Structures are given as structure tokens and as C-alpha cells.
Amino acid sequence: MWKHFFVVPGIVLAALVLSPPLRSQTDKPSSSAPTEPGLDGWGRPITGLAKDRKPAPAPRHDISGIWDEPELTGIQPLGAKSAPDDGKPEHQLPYTPLGLQELKRTKPSNGSRSVLPGDTNDPVFSYGDPQGLPRENLYELRTTQVLQTPQSVVILYQFGKTWRVIWTDGREFPKDPEPRWYGYSVGKWVDDYTLVVDTVGMDERTWVDRAGRPHSADLRVEERFRRLDHDHLELTVTIDDPKMYTKPWIALDKFVFELQPASFDVREMIWSPSEYERYNKLMGNTGGDRENH
């Protein structure tokens, strides 16, 4: 009995771990980019914009539509696209002493300070917290639907099926607001094609981006949406938090979306706890203990 209990699993495990692949090669694998537009959520081919199409002029005070970035560069796995945590000096952020102190408290599982998945304290992966703002723009920024009413602009994000409201009715920020994951957003048209959105009141538990950049309750985020023409929308995101950073910094610089057909059905992209658990069981931890991420 003892023999079967210990030896058999040992042999099986050793065979699994030590079994060589049928054939190994040493040439370095190459990267691959999207090879075709793919299917929308309804299973219909994504048509995309014709390369020789000449866009119509931008409509006035209108950023509504279904927007996509076909090269998927909105994923931003190393943190904010315009300042990724890749170790390059030009991407170092202007931390204050407090900012550096707070940075050391975050333990991301990607980027230059990457820890093992089981050791991360990323609130999204560890607890299933909402990404919040500005991280919604700085990690997994994918197909984004914008709706407009006379009083507001509503943004529907593909990742997590999340939405938020930007008030454009001229209101002021609330006085001493309670913190919210997505804060309090007001937008103003500064010209016919540019909507500038300011957001305050974000919950301090959120991270600025996937790389664990910190923020305080004083964080102010500016999103500058600029309709370049009928088919293209540009987004620039600036982070201003004097407690954490000595000066404002640009997290997303002129990120360009392409307009999709009005009939485009956005595919669901929800990382459910049960799917996470299955993924971790098969890929992340064969020892039986559940990982956080």
C-alpha cells in the first residue's frame, strides 16, 4: 500500500516532468500579429476600413460610435503605452519620495518589477476589483463604444463589460465626494472636434496601470478625445497627481481608434472567477493550491 501510494505518483510525475518533447528546435520563435480582421461578437466578419477610403470630415461635437484599434496595442501589458515599465530611462516617471514609497508597495506580475503570479497584489487579479480610472484606458483598452445624449457621453468598454458616464451638462465636481472606482467625470468641448474630460475622486485602491504605478486621492486625470475625421478618434490621457509625481505625465499619447460599422457587435470579454480558477488549475499551479492570478 505504501509502495503504491508513494512510488506510483512519483513515477508518473517524474515521467510527466522529464519526458522530452518529440522534437526540439533551437531557432527563436517569431512574433505574430493579427492575420485577419476576425469575427465580431455576433459571429459576423469584421469588415474594417478600406485602405483607399477617403474619410469624410469629422462631425461637430460628436465622438459617438464603435471604436477599435486593429493592432491591439491598447492591451499595454507593461503599463501605460506612452510610459511602459520597460526599464528604459525615457520611460522613468517623475516620482516624488512618497510616490517611490508607494510604488514599492505594489507588486505587479508584469513589467520590470514583475513578481510571480501568486505573489502579486494587483487588485484586479488578486481580488477581482474593478480596474477603475485611469487604468481602464491603460490596460486592455479594446473595442470601445461611445454613446452621446444631450447631457452626457457614455463609454462602454469591452474589457469586463464596463461603462462610465461623462457629464457634459456644465455641472461642477461634487464637493468633497466619496471615492469611486471610476471617479467623477465632466467633459467640455474646447473646439468643434475636441472633448476634454477631467476626472477626480478616484478610489485609492486602484492602480494607474498594469505596472502598479500608484496614485493618491488627489489624482486628476485628463482625457482628450479628438475626432480627427469621420473615421478616426484620437485619445490622449494625462496623469496629474502632485503627491505621487513631481509633474503631470502623459500615459497615452494620441492613441488612434478606427470607426467600426454601426452594426458591429462587441464580443464579450469577461474574466470570470470560474474561468480564472480553471486557467490557474491547468496552467498556473499543478500542486493543487489556487493562485491569485
Place this chain on the structure above:
Amino acid sequence: MRIKLAAISFAVAGLLAASLPLFAHHGYASYDTDRKVTLKGTVTRWIWSNPHCLLQLDVTDDSGHVVHWVAETENPTAMSRAGWTDKSLKVGDQITLTALPVKSGAPVGRIIDVILSNGQKLPGRVNPATEVKPEDTPKY
């Protein structure tokens, strides 16, 4: 003697288990990005879900042992743009998988591509360039 052998076996198994990879989607730290393996096998499961799609594959090695491989690729949104669907693979399909292996030697990988029995090739999405090298780690 029997107990001693069992204890040694258990200890070896424990060490091997401890060496198995801990890694997350979007990270390449667990993978040997300078190598790739090519495997012929039978699909036992194709999981089309987030955060990453997963392929389970039984592969018979040169000694006749069946090894249960699992290989990940990206999420359905990304993979649909590389020509994949939830019906791209089904149980029993005979396929050829080329994958990045994990460094530990466990039968775990990341899909580079899959060739179906009819010759159709489905490309994975592999981008080790998103990994930061240790020497690039900033000193704060």
C-alpha cells in the same frame, strides 16, 4: 527498505512538483523563448475562454508513454483575429502543435501554431518582446 524507497520517491516527486511553473497570462518568464517544440497528438479538450484559450493534447513519446500536454494561447477576442473559433479544434482531432516550452520541462507550452489533419495552419500569438529583461530592471 520498502518504506525508504517510498520516502525517496515521495521526496523526488515533491521536488519535481515544486519545480513546476508558476506563471500568469501575458507573462513569458516561465517560457524558454529560445526554443520551440513540435508535437503530434490527439486533442482531448479545446477551451475557448478567458483569460487565455487552452489546448489539451495527448502525445505519445518515443517510449510509448502518453503525455498530457496543455498549451495556452491568447483570449477569444485576440484569437478570432488570427482565424480561430470555438470550433477550431474538437476532441479526437489529430494535430501537430508547435509551442514554446516552459523552462522547467513540464508538458506545458504556449501555442506558436497548430496544423490540422487537413493541412490548415492556425497561427498562435507569441510576442516575447513584451517581456522585460532582468538587466533592464530599473533601480529605485
